[in-house]
Amino acid sequence: MRPAAIAALLLAVAVAVGWREARWPTASAAPAAHVRPTAGRPAIVQRPIPFGAKRRAEMRAYARRHYGIDDFHLRTPKVIVEHYTVTDTFQAAYATFANDVPDVELHELPGTCAHFIVDKDGTIYQLVSLTIMCRHTVGLNWTAFGIEQVGRTAREILNRPAQYGAVVRLTSWLRCRYGIALRNVIGHNESLSSPYHRENVASLRRQTHGDWTHTEMTPVRARLGRYRCAG
Numbered sequence: 001m002r003p004a005a006i007a008a009l010l011l012a013v014a015v016a017v018g019w020r021e022a023r024w025p026t027a028s029a030a031p032a033a034h035v036r037p038t039a040g041r042p043a044i045v046q047r048p049i050p051f052g053a054k055r056r057a058e059m060r061a062y063a064r065r066h067y068g069i070d071d072f073h074l075r076t077p078k079v080i081v082e083h084y085t086v087t088d089t090f091q092a093a094y095a096t097f098a099n100d101v102p103d104v105e106l107h108e109l110p111g112t113c114a115h116f117i118v119d120k121d122g123t124i125y126q127l128v129s130l131t132i133m134c135r136h137t138v139g140l141n142w143t144a145f146g147i148e149q150v151g152r153t154a155r156e157i158l159n160r161p162a163q164y165g166a167v168v169r170l171t172s173w174l175r176c177r178y179g180i181a182l183r184n185v186i187g188h189n190e191s192l193s194s195p196y197h198r199e200n201v202a203s204l205r206r207q208t209h210g211d212w213t214h215t216e217m218t219p220v221r222a223r224l225g226r227y228r229c230a231g
């Protein structure tokens with residue numbers, strides 16, 4: 001056989017082997033063990049609360065007073081805060097957020113709200129545009145999305161697979177869409193330790209709530225960590 005013919009034969013063998021390996025990857029090359037769910041957009045039911053010119057002006061005044069930001073827009077979301085409603089129904093939480101009156105705790109306007117409420121059956125409702133600040137966490141409203149879950153304790157939500165699953169899918173999708181780090185998905189009770197926490201009103205600098213403690217959030221973050229961002 002001439003050298004050229006030998007080279008052609010070797011090339012043909014190499015191509016055939018390469019083709020076979022591409023068609024039938026070996027077990028060690030198979031990605032099955034590393035496949036993680038991607039964070040796709042979950043089904044979201046739009047149920048906007050009234051957020052007209054008056055409430056926007058109130059939100060802007062709040063942002064000026066508490067953060068020194070002259071704007072009601074949420075421009076650089078870096079944090080997602082998980083909450084539970086301390087109500088038994090979606091309707092009760094929705095009614096509280098829809099009503100633009102001073103809140104019972106701090107007596108300020110606009111009324112409190114959250115971008116989303118996840119109901120007990122896993123239905124995800126969006127109440128507020130993702131481009132607008134919402135009053136849900138003192139010190140973080142300037143940069144945080146708020147996700148409320150209908151329930152009275154974290155344990156209750158962790159034990160409801162449909163609701164917990166919906167919270168994880170919604171949080172993962174939001175996190176990936178806005179490039180929010182996993183460590184910045186926090187529970188309301190973790191607000192004071194966030195590096196993004198800021199508050200100009202001295203009497204509110206240590207104010208937080210009891211919902212979703214660090215211990216309660218630890219399994220949630222572990223589960224969120226199993227999702228990868230698409231693309």
Ligand SMILES: [Zn+2]
Nearest residue numbers: 083188209211
């Ligand atoms: Zn809360």
